Amino acid sequence: MFTLIEHPTRILFFTGKGGVGKTSAACATAIGLADGGKRVLLVSTDPASNLDEVLGVALAGSPRAVPGVPGLSALNIDPELAAQAYRERVVGPYRGVLPAAAVASIEEQLSGACTVEIAAFDEFSTLLGDPDATRAFDHVVFDTAPTGHTLRLLELPAAWSTFIETNMGGTSCLGPLSGLKAQQSLYAASNAALRDGTQTTLVLVARPDRPSLTEAERTRSELHDIGIRNVRLILNGVFHAQDKHDAIAMALDARGRTSLDEMPAGLRRLSRLDVPLLPFGLVGIASLRQMGAGGAGADEPIAAVAESSYRGENLDALVQEIAGRGKGVVMTMGKGGVGKTTVAVRIATHLARAGHRVMLTTTDPAAHVDAAARERPATLQVTRIDPAAETRRYTEEVLATAGQGLDAQGRALLEEDLRSPCTEEIAVFRAFADMVALGADQFVVIDTAPTGHTLLLLDAAESYHREVLRKPSGHSEAVQQLLPRLRDPLFTMVLLVTLPEATPIHEAMQLERDLARAEIAPFAWVVNQSLTPLAVTDPVLRARRSHEAVHLRELAGHARRTALEPWHADVMAVAPTHA
Amino acid sequence: MTAVRVFDPAMCCSSGVCGPSVDPRLARFSADLDWLKTQGVSVDRFNLAQQPAAFAEDQSVRSTLEVKGAAGLPVVKVNGEIKSSGVYPSRAELSSWAGIG
Numbered sequence: 001m002f003t004l005i006e007h008p009t010r011i012l013f014f015t016g017k018g019g020v021g022k023t024s025a026a027c028a029t030a031i032g033l034a035d036g037g038k039r040v041l042l043v044s045t046d047p048a049s050n051l052d053e054v055l056g057v058a059l060a061g062s063p064r065a066v067p068g069v070p071g072l073s074a075l076n077i078d079p080e081l082a083a084q085a086y087r088e089r090v091v092g093p094y095r096g097v098l099p100a101a102a103v104a105s106i107e108e109q110l111s112g113a114c115t116v117e118i119a120a121f122d123e124f125s126t127l128l129g130d131p132d133a134t135r136a137f138d139h140v141v142f143d144t145a146p147t148g149h150t151l152r153l154l155e156l157p158a159a160w161s162t163f164i165e166t167n168m169g170g171t172s173c174l175g176p177l178s179g180l181k182a183q184q185s186l187y188a189a190s191n192a193a194l195r196d197g198t199q200t201t202l203v204l205v206a207r208p209d210r211p212s213l214t215e216a217e218r219t220r221s222e223l224h225d226i227g228i229r230n231v232r233l234i235l236n237g238v239f240h241a242q243d244k245h246d247a248i249a250m251a252l253d254a255r256g257r258t259s260l261d262e263m264p265a266g267l268r269r270l271s272r273l274d275v276p277l278l279p280f281g282l283v284g285i286a287s288l289r290q291m292g293a294g295g296a297g298a299d300e301p302i303a304a305v306a307e308s309s310y311r312g313e314n315l316d317a318l319v320q321e322i323a324g325r326g327k328g329v330v331m332t333m334g335k336g337g338v339g340k341t342t343v344a345v346r347i348a349t350h351l352a353r354a355g356h357r358v359m360l361t362t363t364d365p366a367a368h369v370d371a372a373a374r375e376r377p378a379t380l381q382v383t384r385i386d387p388a389a390e391t392r393r394y395t396e397e398v399l400a401t402a403g404q405g406l407d408a409q410g411r412a413l414l415e416e417d418l419r420s421p422c423t424e425e426i427a428v429f430r431a432f433a434d435m436v437a438l439g440a441d442q443f444v445v446i447d448t449a450p451t452g453h454t455l456l457l458l459d460a461a462e463s464y465h466r467e468v469l470r471k472p473s474g475h476s477e478a479v480q481q482l483l484p485r486l487r488d489p490l491f492t493m494v495l496l497v498t499l500p501e502a503t504p505i506h507e508a509m510q511l512e513r514d515l516a517r518a519e520i521a522p523f524a525w526v527v528n529q530s531l532t533p534l535a536v537t538d539p540v541l542r543a544r545r546s547h548e549a550v551h552l553r554e555l556a557g558h559a560r561r562t563a564l565e566p567w568h569a570d571v572m573a574v575a576p577t578h579a
Numbered sequence: 580m581t582a583v584r585v586f587d588p589a590m591c592c593s594s595g596v597c598g599p600s601v602d603p604r605l606a607r608f609s610a611d612l613d614w615l616k617t618q619g620v621s622v623d624r625f626n627l628a629q630q631p632a633a634f635a636e637d638q639s640v641r642s643t644l645e646v647k648g649a650a651g652l653p654v655v656k657v658n659g660e661i662k663s664s665g666v667y668p669s670r671a672e673l674s675s676w677a678g679i680g
Contacts, residue, residue, distance in 0.1 A: 094631045098641065101648035102589075102627060102634065109589035109628035402606040409617075410610025417609075 004029045004234065004273060004292055009201045011128070011193065012141045016205035017215045017337045021236040025205050025275070026143035027054055028292035031285065033139050034071035041137040042074040045124055045144055050503045051076055056284055061123070068285045073137070079120035086119035087111070129190030197230030204270070205234045208256040217264035233270040239277040241538055248531070248567065249538035279543035310552045311533060312564040315343070318524055319350045322493060326356070329439035329485070331446045332526070334497035335507045339528035343497050343565065344447035352380035357442040361385060361435050385431045387424050394427035436485055437478035439492070486520055493523035500530045500548040505555060524561040527552065533566040581658060581677045582621045585612065586640050588652040589628035604667045611670040620677050627652065
């Protein structure tokens with residue numbers, strides 16, 4: 001029998017860059033195990049989780065049975081909700097006991113990005129480190145967040161247990177973490193569980209293209225370095241052209257073959273499973289069962305579906321309009337893997353080619369902007385907000401200002417505080433604000449971090465804004481102006497980038513709602529890698545193309561403006577630089 | 580033994596490096612408290628965001644909060660008596676209250 005994962009360990013992690021299909025792979029595996037008579041818990045820790053949609057059930061923070069799959073339960077760790085619950089645990093007992101102003105100031109302090117991260121981590125650790133929490137299940141399958149975020153979560157048990165042990169100051173900087181100290185043994189247990197190959201398997205999910213495989217290799221080597229060795233690979237979307245006269249199909253086929261030939265040696269050594277490119281979207285239990293069965297049915301004749309007449313606008317027309325403004329900030333936003341970087345590079349290059357001064361920058365920890373910007377007009381500058389470098393710079397600045405005049409012991413205390421997990425968040429935020437400020441005089445094109453991280457940045461912006469309003473002095477102009485600038489449609493143009501598939505479109509709609517809460521409205525939508533503008537004849541691609549029509553119709557009734565960017569063979573085909 | 584108790588405003592950490600901008604007074608104050616400990620003074624520090632119980636249990640701190648709101652913090656108490664409110668005292672003040680030197 002075909003199974004996605006043979007001899008599965010009790011704990012399974014699925015990881016990979018957004019859009020590679022790790023949610024589908026995790027779901028198909030969980031369904032397969034449950035169909036085989038096992039009791040399975042499926043867990044999502046992704047801030048932008050779409051498990052609800054994929055499984056067709058509304059998930060909550062505690063296990064819920066998945067209808068139609070006996071033995072399968074699922075839950076979603078929503079970091080915002082976890083943070084809310086965490087806040088309430090801390091603040092609740094003091095309502096009516098402490099004065100209202102004091103309670104409000106505690107709540108405000110606990111509304112930052114650190115609390116969100118910590119609260120989600122707390123929940124995650126309980127599932128991983130406390131056997132009682134998952135005793136009712138034979139397998140626990142984690143559909144984890146995009147790579148950078150996953151690694152941060154995975155690294156935290158090691159980093160933080162060290163931090164807790166070596167923190168000599170006692171009341172010193174653990175931020176809202178201090179409340180977690182009592183559970184140190186839990187972190188030790190979750191740490192051990194992660195590294196124990198008899199308990200835990202880590203499944204890397206990648207697409208058969210070079211950037212995706214390079215990303216997977218980077219993750220593999222990072223996991224290897226932190227002691228996680230039981231790793232497997234799923235290649236999702238392997239495509240063999242059936243119609244040799246279809247140029248697009250042949251290009252897709254060739255790209256896949258080339259990438260497999262050049263697969264990094266580290267990945268080649270892993271046990272691997274190929275899942276074919278399926279002619280249908282992976283939403284709903286039935287299609288997931290089909291994926292789990294190796295895409296059975298893909299070779300059957302595929303019924304032709306009515307063609308769509310919807311063509312949207314094209315990206316060049318949008319860029320033309322943006323260029324007419326002469327300056328401002330362009331932010332490409334969307335889930336990882338939808339091609340934010342490609343779109344950002346294209347826009348920046350076009351603007352620069354027209355003679356405008358352009359700064360192309362990224363906050364994405366897994367940034368490839370620099371490598372992807374192949375053509376470099378003289379007026380185009382490319383920078384990356386590197387979290388490690390920003391943290392170093394911020395640390396040095398603090399030591400040079402606040403650290404001035406302290407004795408050796410005082411300086412040591414300050415340095416210790418600066419090693420807290422919050423420092424990076426603040427350093428990155430300041431760099432982001434500085435970049436946005438440049439948009440007052442020139443074009444700044446920002447390829448933002450994946451959804452969850454982006455929202456954390458915006459959330460941080462919000463609390464900084466409140467801080468600023470209360471204490472108008474002492475903050476840089478860039479920080480004070482950040483949120484008003486992001487909200488000003490004449491200053492900032494947000495492009496929501498997505499793929500012509502159900503899940504990425506719905507995730508982008510979710511992002512649009514989150515932005516609306518921060519009073520930010522998108523300038524336009526960009527549907528990347530669309531087959532609609534292309535003349536494809538291969539049966540699998542034609543089936544996918546007609547599937548697109550359904551989603552594009554939905555989008556046409558929703559978005560004010562939408563540009564379709566056609567699929568092309570060299571999308572992100574440039575080898576990323578190694579950080 | 581002399582006992583110093585500090586009731587900080589709600590903040591991420593006691594040196595303030597986690598805030599939007601670093602207040603040099605906070606870094607200095609942390610260093611001063613650390614120095615007090617080396618002089619044999621018992622020092623306890625409470626952060627409103629992390630240890631609200633300490634604020635709720637202390638009658639004089641609670642009344643300070645009721646009268647002045649969050650602006651009344653930090654409160655510094657030496658041997659049970661409030662010595663300062665709303666400001667971070669200097670090392671000289673701390674050592675004089677604690678009867679050092």
